[in-house]
Amino acid sequence: MADAARYHRLQLLLALLGLGISLAYLLAALLTGAGHAVAYWAARVTSARWGQIALVALLLGAGHGALGFPVTLRRSYWLQRRFGLLHEAFGGWLADRLKAMLIGGALGLAAVELVYALLELTPLWWLVAASVFFAARIALTAVLPVWIVPLFYRLVPLADDGLRERLLALARRAGVDAIGVFVADQSKKSRTANAAVVGLGRTRRIILFDTLLADFPPEEIESVLAHELGHHVHGDIRRGLLLQGVLTLVSFWLAALGLDAGDRSATLGLARTRLEQDRAAEAETLARRAAAVVPSAETDLLIAEALFAQGRVADVVATCRAAADAGREDDLVAWWAGRA
Numbered sequence: 001m002a003d004a005a006r007y008h009r010l011q012l013l014l015a016l017l018g019l020g021i022s023l024a025y026l027l028a029a030l031l032t033g034a035g036h037a038v039a040y041w042a043a044r045v046t047s048a049r050w051g052q053i054a055l056v057a058l059l060l061g062a063g064h065g066a067l068g069f070p071v072t073l074r075r076s077y078w079l080q081r082r083f084g085l086l087h088e089a090f091g092g093w094l095a096d097r098l099k100a101m102l103i104g105g106a107l108g109l110a111a112v113e114l115v116y117a118l119l120e121l122t123p124l125w126w127l128v129a130a131s132v133f134f135a136a137r138i139a140l141t142a143v144l145p146v147w148i149v150p151l152f153y154r155l156v157p158l159a160d161d162g163l164r165e166r167l168l169a170l171a172r173r174a175g176v177d178a179i180g181v182f183v184a185d186q187s188k189k190s191r192t193a194n195a196a197v198v199g200l201g202r203t204r205r206i207i208l209f210d211t212l213l214a215d216f217p218p219e220e221i222e223s224v225l226a227h228e229l230g231h232h233v234h235g236d237i238r239r240g241l242l243l244q245g246v247l248t249l250v251s252f253w254l255a256a257l258g259l260d261a262g263d264r265s266a267t268l269g270l271a272r273t274r275l276e277q278d279r280a281a282e283a284e285t286l287a288r289r290a291a292a293v294v295p296s297a298e299t300d301l302l303i304a305e306a307l308f309a310q311g312r313v314a315d316v317v318a319t320c321r322a323a324a325d326a327g328r329e330d331d332l333v334a335w336w337a338g339r340a
Contacts (some may be wrong), residue, residue, distance in 0.1 A: 007083050014075040021068050057112045088189040126252035134245040142200040173227040180199035181206045195224045
């Protein structure tokens with residue numbers, strides 16, 4: 001029990017460390033300008049918007065994965081081996097991690113491209129995106145045992161006819177229809193023993209780890225399966241999908257509000273800048289009229305200030321040179337030194 005408590009405590013600490021690294025990486029990308037630099041680089045590589053989005057997502061994702069890999073290695077490999085749960089060779093473990101990374105990366109990239117495409121198409125992008133993501137989660141849950149699990153485990157039908165019928169009968173009594181019972185070769189990776197009920201509708205099936213079959217009697221296997229069936233009987237799968245859907249909807253809605261607020265701020269800032277430039281242009285006109293009547297160091301300074309406020313640095317330099325030619329450069333030199 002002491003080892004189990006220590007194992008779970010270390011798992012929690014490493015999980016929190018990984019979360020902290022992820023948040024720090026995100027803040028660094030936003031606050032240091034690194035994200036903008038990557039976007040600028042992507043724009044130089046390709047003019048296609050979808051290509052720029054893909055490059056930015058892949059580069060930032062690769063950076064995040066590389067930064068978090070030491071924690072992942074310690075949590076998912078080193079810790080498991082230290083407590084005798086994992087005996088898979090490092091090469092096999094790494095191959096599984098790479099497969100998971102490729103699957104997650106492809107799905108994540110598709111999600112990012114979808115969101116950016118919807119941003120261009122409709123102001124209700126957040127609602128459409130949340131709906132598509134909800135449907136995609138349901139589809140992934142359905143195809144998980146058919147397409148995803150076989151990439152990590154070799155699945156074979158349970159050979160023990162008596163145990164198979166016993167487990168399927170238990171599932172029927174619980175009101176959970178399953179198309180069959182399959183065995184996963186978990187013993188090649190670990191000595192952990194478990195069972196699962198995965199899939200939806202016609203893809204739902206019972207999966208047993210071969211370690212469970214080897215080390216436990218049928219009665220205990222039934223008990224493990226009964227726990228898994230309880231999740232389906234009590235609607236935990238449906239509630240989980242609905243909760244994820246609601247959280248996604250709320251997250252996208254808040255993101256839409258933030259983007260709208262940012263657009264309004266940018267619009268107000270642009271209007272404010274234009275107003276300031278208009279006022280500076282009026283000040284320049286008045287100063288030039290005064291200079292035409294009485295040329296002096298004071299009117300030179302007024303013209304230079306007005307030009308500088310409009311961002312017309314080249315004109316400021318020309319004004320300084322003209323004042324120097326007329327022998328009125330002293331005040332302008334001091335003024336320009338304070339701004340250059």
